[in-house]
Amino acid sequence: MTITPKPGDPVWADLYTADLDRSIAFYGELFGWTADRGGPEFGGYTTFSKDGSAVAGAMSRQEDAGDPYPDRWTVYLSSTDAAATTAKASEAGGQVFLPPMAVADIGTMAVLADVGGVGVGVWQADTFGGFQARGTVADGTWSGHAGVPSWFELMTRAYEPSLTFYRDVFGWDDTFTVADSDEFRYTTLHATSPMLGGVMDANGHLPEGVPGAWTVYFGAEDVDTTAARAAELGGAIVFEPMDTPYGRLAGLTDATGAHFSIGGNKR
Structure with a gap:
């Protein structure tokens, strides 16, 4: 798209x-x-x-x-x-x-x-605008070809200061607060579809000593099969495929240890 x-x-x-x-x-x-x-x-x-x-x-x-x-x-x-x-x-x-x-x-x-x-x-x-293909995520439904970038997520231990930073620096004036509790805080980039990504409060979610990061989610036709294939190719499964309100997701590393995630429709 x-x-x-x-x-x-x-x-x-x-x-x-x-x-x-x-x-x-x-x-x-x-x-x-x-x-x-x-x-x-x-x-x-x-x-x-x-x-x-x-x-x-x-x-x-x-x-x-x-x-x-x-x-x-x-x-x-x-x-x-x-x-x-x-x-x-x-x-x-x-x-x-x-x-x-x-x-x-x-x-x-x-x-x-x-x-x-x-x-x-x-x-x-200038002459190159960036992605020439990408997927979309709306109401937990992933659309677009497998293997294309579809969602971008910032996990940060500085949640509120980071939201202020991106609003001031990059002009994020159209965000939507999905959840705001001690258990789960999440704000999306853009308040209407297609929402392109989000910011998650990583406190209580990332292991001690693991820094925050921006993560790319690539679309997958079958999340479980893609995760297993990544492991066969020398990567690793960081978190196992799971159904969430936002689709079926899995966290992976590639053959040299770089982290990325995949997402697709629920089974």
């Missing part, structure tokens, strides 16, 4: 991986993705496609970068002015990891840490 993004919407996601070849093989087998490796001018950046439409990217870890964090997916939010967005982020208590950088003529990127310390990307589109 094609969705015209608004400022602050998730528009891209890419994988930072220690073994690009292994990651290409893993996602190719799991989701049927094809990989187009960029030339030297793009640092070998790889674009994943599903049925001819770009759905994600990947880049190799830099051995001399001194990055202590594990392999991971990064979610990029749309901005009409990446420089202004990074300035707002600094003013709002965030941190700029990568200042705005032009990527040929396709757009400008930046990477931040939000007020809760969670990494998030910024994408100012």
Whole structure:
């Protein structure tokens, strides 16, 4: 499905991986993705496609970068002015990891840490707008092809400060509070369908010492089968498939340990 993004919407996601070849093989087998490796001018950046439409990217870890964090997916939010967005982020208590950088003529990127310390990307589109295919989630029903990005979720221990941060920095002025209790706090990005993602209070849900993160949910025709296949391919099941009011969900890691999730319709 094609969705015209608004400022602050998730528009891209890419994988930072220690073994690009292994990651290409893993996602190719799991989701049927094809990989187009960029030339030297793009640092070998790889674009994943599903049925001819770009759905994600990947880049190799830099051995001399001194990055202590594990392999991971990064979610990029749309901005009409990446420089202004990074300035707002600094003013709002965030941190700029990568200042705005032009990527040929396709757009400008930046990477931040939000007020809760969670990494998030910024994408100012030029010739490349981001996802060329994506699924939707409405009332627990997942629509769209398997293997396409369908939901984006921030789990944070700084729930209220993070909501304020994203409203101030990315213009999230159209959110909806799904639940607000000590057991479960959740706010969606956009108050009407298609809702693109949400923010969850991670206190009491994440194990001690596990940091908050943005997570990409890819659609799955059969969540249980896809989860089992991921494990066969060298990944792991972090939380077993379960039915929820929001569909059937499972948490996984890929063959090099990067976390992602899958979702689909209930059994």
